[in-house]
Amino acid sequence: MTLTLPDHRHLLILTAVAHWLAVSLYLSASGFFFHGLRSGKTKSLKIGFWLAATGMLPHTLALGARWLTVGHGPYLQKDESLSVLAYGTIGMFLLFSAKSTRLRGIGTILLPGALVLMAAQLFLPAETGIRPPATFNGIWFAIHVTSIIPAMGAFFIAISSAILYLWQEKRPPSSKLPSLPVLDACNYKYAGFAFILWGIMIVAGAAWAEQSWGSYWSWDPIENWSLITWLLLGLLLHLRRFHGWQGKKAAWLMIACFSVSILTLFFLPVLTGSIHKEYLL
Amino acid sequence: MVTARRPVDGRINIPPMRHLIRFLLSPFTIIAMMGAVGTASLMGTIIPQSVDKTPRFLAAWQAANPFKFVLIRLLQLDRIYTSVWFLTLIGIIACSLTCSLYYQIKRALRAQKLSPDSKTNPKPDPSCRANVTEKILRRVMRQRGYRPFAAGASPDNLIFIKNKAGKWGGVVFHLGLLCIILAGLWNASLQQRGLAILTVGETFTGQTGKWATTRTGALAGAFTPRLTARLAGFQPRYWNSGQVKTIRSTVSVTSGGGKSRIIPISINHPGYINGIKLFLSGDYGYALDLLLNSKSSHPILAHILLAAPARPNEAVLYDMTIPTTVYRLHINFHPDRSKPSMLLTSPSADLAVSVPEMPPLKTRLLPGQSIALPMGDTLTFNKVSYWTGIIFAKSYGIPLLYAGFGLCIAGAFLLYALPVKVACIQISPVRPQRQRGGAEYLRQISISGRTRRFQALFGLELQEIAIELQAAALVQ
Structure with a gap:
C-alpha cells in the first residue's frame, strides 16, 4: 500500500x-x-x-x-x-x-x-517557492532554530506574569488572581528559563557558525543583540539575586528584556546588514 | 590568605589585595561589567567596524567627518572587539569570575557539610491535621522527588531535600563562562585564518602572498600552512527555484611528508588535516581564461573571475580592458545556453570587442574557439571552470570553548530549573478530637521549607504537599 x-x-x-x-x-x-x-x-x-x-x-x-x-x-x-x-x-x-x-x-x-x-x-x-539556503543544515542549526521556540514561550510567560503583576499591584488584593509574590516568582522562574534557552540558542548558533565559516563569533549585529538580550536577562537575574530587585522594578526590567528580544528577532535583521538576513525572506 | 591588621590607632588597615578582591567580587562590579560588555556590543552595531568595511568606505567616512573619524580611531571604536579597553574589560571579568568561583566553591563545600535545618524552623499549622505515618510521608515526598536528608532525621522532625545538585549550579555556570572567556582570549591571540581563491585544477601552495585575505591573532605570526591544496572538483546543486541547495568540493591536500589525501568539503562540513580546518566559502562563480595572441608582443592570458548569477536565466556581465593593449571587452557569459541553468553544461560568451575609433566587433565564443581581432591579433576563449574560496583556519581552545558552552548551559539549568529545596516536616501529636466527618486526628503536621529562588512558588508546593498528605492519610 x-x-x-x-x-x-x-x-x-x-x-x-x-x-x-x-x-x-x-x-x-x-x-x-x-x-x-x-x-x-x-x-x-x-x-x-x-x-x-x-x-x-x-x-x-x-x-x-x-x-x-x-x-x-x-x-x-x-x-x-x-x-x-x-x-x-x-x-x-x-x-x-x-x-x-x-x-x-x-x-x-x-x-x-x-x-x-x-x-x-x-x-x-x-510565499511557497522559497527553499532553504545551503548553510541551513546540520544538528547545530536544528538546535539553533528549535531552541528559540521554548525560549520565546518562557519569555511570554515571564512577561505575562510581569504585566499581570503591574496590573494587579494597582488594585486591592483579590483572591481571583495569583498573589503578587507568586506572580513575581513566576516572572523570576521563567526569566531563568528564558536565560537558559536563549543561551542554548546562542551556543548552538555559535557552533553552527564555527562549522559553516570556521568562526564561532563574528560580532555580527544580530549576534551582538542576542548577546545583549542574554546579558540583560543575566543582569535581571543578578539584580534579583544580589540587589533584592523584585516586584515592580523586576517586572519593568523584564518588559525591557522582552522588548529587546523582539527587536533582535524581528526588526534588526531588516534594519541591519546581517548574516542572518538569509532567513528573512 | 589576605588578612586585615588592626594598627595602634584602632583603625582597620585593609591590605590593597583585599581591596582588589572586594572590588572584583562586588555585585556592583559584576553588574557594571555586564552593562559595559552590553554597551560595547551595542556600539559595535552602531559604529562601522573596520574589519567589515572596505578601504574605500573608510576613506569616504574620513573625508565626510574628519574629527569624528579621528576620535573614533583614537578610542579604538572602529575595532571595538580587539581594542585594548575591551580586552581589559574581558580580563577584569575573567579575574572577577576566578575570585567568585573560588568563594562559590568554598561556600558550596561548606554547605555540603552543614545540616539543612539550621535555617528551617517549621511553624505549627493547625489547619493541617492528618494521621500521617512516617511511611506515608516518605512515600508522598519520594513521589515529588524529595529525598530524606540523613543529617536532620529524627522520628518527629523529618527533613527532605530536592535537587541537591542545584547548589553547584552557580559554580558550574561561572566555570563555564570562565572557560568560554579563556578559550576566546586564547583563540583571539593565536588564531590564523586565510582565504584562498582557487579555480578547479589550481593548486595553492600555502605561501603568505597568495592569500585573498588573512586574519591572525595578536600573538600569531604569518600564516604559512605546510601543505599544498589542489581544488580537484566543485559541484553546486540547485533547487528548482534556482537557489543554491548544496555546494561540494574535493580538495587534494599534500602535507609535509609528501602524502596526498582527497578531502571532500561542503558547507557546514569542513575538512581537517594537520591541525588545519578547511572550510568551503559560500562564494563561487565561473573562471574564464581568455588568451590574446598578439603579433607584436608575448601572449597575454586574462584570468577572469565572475560571480555566479542570482537566477538561472541571468547572464553574467563583465567589462574589462586587456592589460597593455587597446582592446576593451564587454562579456556576456551564459553558463548554460541550452536551458535556464547555472551549471556549466553548455557555456558560451557573447563578446563585444572595442578598439578606439572603430566599430565594436560582436561574436559568440564557445570554449576553445578563437576570433580574429581588427589589428591582426587573435583572441581565444581557452576554457571556463568553477572558482570558489577555501578558508584555511588554525583555531585554538575550541574544545575548551565547547566544554565552557556545555558547563554554562548545565549550570544555568541547575540554577533555574533545579533549585535546591529543603522541606522540613514536623509531626506532633494533638489531643484526640472528633471531627465533623467522623475522622479522629491524632497528629498535626507542620511543614516549612527553604529555597533560595522562587520562594512563593515553593510555598504553593508546600501547600500542595500538605493537601496530598491529608488525602493520603484519609485513603489509608
Missing part, C-alpha cells in the same frame, strides 16, 4: 482552514480566561485552558500541512516563524499551567499576545 499525499492546492486550503480554526479556538479561550479573571470563576479558567489545548490540534495540523506544502520546517519565512513561536508559547503555557492550576490566569495576557503573533502573520507574504 502506498501513502498518497494530498496535492499542493489541497494542502494550502487545509493549512488555511486549520490555521483559522486554531485562531478561533485561541480567541474563545482568551475570552474565557478574561471572564474567569474578572468573575473569579475557576470553571471559566478551566474551559479556557481546554479550549486552548484543543486549539493546539488544528495549529499542529496547520504547521504540518504547511511543512508538506513548502518542503521545509517552519523556520525560513517570517510568517511561519511567527506561527511556530505562537505555537511554542501556547504549548509551554499549557504545560506550565496544567499542573499549577492557580496560575492559569496568566493566560489572560499570554493568549492575546500569542494571537498578536498569529495576526502579524497575515500582513506578511506567504
Whole structure:
C-alpha cells in the first residue's frame, strides 16, 4: 500500500482552514480566561485552558500541512516563524499551567499576545517557492532554530506574569488572581528559563557558525543583540539575586528584556546588514 | 590568605589585595561589567567596524567627518572587539569570575557539610491535621522527588531535600563562562585564518602572498600552512527555484611528508588535516581564461573571475580592458545556453570587442574557439571552470570553548530549573478530637521549607504537599 499525499492546492486550503480554526479556538479561550479573571470563576479558567489545548490540534495540523506544502520546517519565512513561536508559547503555557492550576490566569495576557503573533502573520507574504539556503543544515542549526521556540514561550510567560503583576499591584488584593509574590516568582522562574534557552540558542548558533565559516563569533549585529538580550536577562537575574530587585522594578526590567528580544528577532535583521538576513525572506 | 591588621590607632588597615578582591567580587562590579560588555556590543552595531568595511568606505567616512573619524580611531571604536579597553574589560571579568568561583566553591563545600535545618524552623499549622505515618510521608515526598536528608532525621522532625545538585549550579555556570572567556582570549591571540581563491585544477601552495585575505591573532605570526591544496572538483546543486541547495568540493591536500589525501568539503562540513580546518566559502562563480595572441608582443592570458548569477536565466556581465593593449571587452557569459541553468553544461560568451575609433566587433565564443581581432591579433576563449574560496583556519581552545558552552548551559539549568529545596516536616501529636466527618486526628503536621529562588512558588508546593498528605492519610 502506498501513502498518497494530498496535492499542493489541497494542502494550502487545509493549512488555511486549520490555521483559522486554531485562531478561533485561541480567541474563545482568551475570552474565557478574561471572564474567569474578572468573575473569579475557576470553571471559566478551566474551559479556557481546554479550549486552548484543543486549539493546539488544528495549529499542529496547520504547521504540518504547511511543512508538506513548502518542503521545509517552519523556520525560513517570517510568517511561519511567527506561527511556530505562537505555537511554542501556547504549548509551554499549557504545560506550565496544567499542573499549577492557580496560575492559569496568566493566560489572560499570554493568549492575546500569542494571537498578536498569529495576526502579524497575515500582513506578511506567504510565499511557497522559497527553499532553504545551503548553510541551513546540520544538528547545530536544528538546535539553533528549535531552541528559540521554548525560549520565546518562557519569555511570554515571564512577561505575562510581569504585566499581570503591574496590573494587579494597582488594585486591592483579590483572591481571583495569583498573589503578587507568586506572580513575581513566576516572572523570576521563567526569566531563568528564558536565560537558559536563549543561551542554548546562542551556543548552538555559535557552533553552527564555527562549522559553516570556521568562526564561532563574528560580532555580527544580530549576534551582538542576542548577546545583549542574554546579558540583560543575566543582569535581571543578578539584580534579583544580589540587589533584592523584585516586584515592580523586576517586572519593568523584564518588559525591557522582552522588548529587546523582539527587536533582535524581528526588526534588526531588516534594519541591519546581517548574516542572518538569509532567513528573512 | 589576605588578612586585615588592626594598627595602634584602632583603625582597620585593609591590605590593597583585599581591596582588589572586594572590588572584583562586588555585585556592583559584576553588574557594571555586564552593562559595559552590553554597551560595547551595542556600539559595535552602531559604529562601522573596520574589519567589515572596505578601504574605500573608510576613506569616504574620513573625508565626510574628519574629527569624528579621528576620535573614533583614537578610542579604538572602529575595532571595538580587539581594542585594548575591551580586552581589559574581558580580563577584569575573567579575574572577577576566578575570585567568585573560588568563594562559590568554598561556600558550596561548606554547605555540603552543614545540616539543612539550621535555617528551617517549621511553624505549627493547625489547619493541617492528618494521621500521617512516617511511611506515608516518605512515600508522598519520594513521589515529588524529595529525598530524606540523613543529617536532620529524627522520628518527629523529618527533613527532605530536592535537587541537591542545584547548589553547584552557580559554580558550574561561572566555570563555564570562565572557560568560554579563556578559550576566546586564547583563540583571539593565536588564531590564523586565510582565504584562498582557487579555480578547479589550481593548486595553492600555502605561501603568505597568495592569500585573498588573512586574519591572525595578536600573538600569531604569518600564516604559512605546510601543505599544498589542489581544488580537484566543485559541484553546486540547485533547487528548482534556482537557489543554491548544496555546494561540494574535493580538495587534494599534500602535507609535509609528501602524502596526498582527497578531502571532500561542503558547507557546514569542513575538512581537517594537520591541525588545519578547511572550510568551503559560500562564494563561487565561473573562471574564464581568455588568451590574446598578439603579433607584436608575448601572449597575454586574462584570468577572469565572475560571480555566479542570482537566477538561472541571468547572464553574467563583465567589462574589462586587456592589460597593455587597446582592446576593451564587454562579456556576456551564459553558463548554460541550452536551458535556464547555472551549471556549466553548455557555456558560451557573447563578446563585444572595442578598439578606439572603430566599430565594436560582436561574436559568440564557445570554449576553445578563437576570433580574429581588427589589428591582426587573435583572441581565444581557452576554457571556463568553477572558482570558489577555501578558508584555511588554525583555531585554538575550541574544545575548551565547547566544554565552557556545555558547563554554562548545565549550570544555568541547575540554577533555574533545579533549585535546591529543603522541606522540613514536623509531626506532633494533638489531643484526640472528633471531627465533623467522623475522622479522629491524632497528629498535626507542620511543614516549612527553604529555597533560595522562587520562594512563593515553593510555598504553593508546600501547600500542595500538605493537601496530598491529608488525602493520603484519609485513603489509608
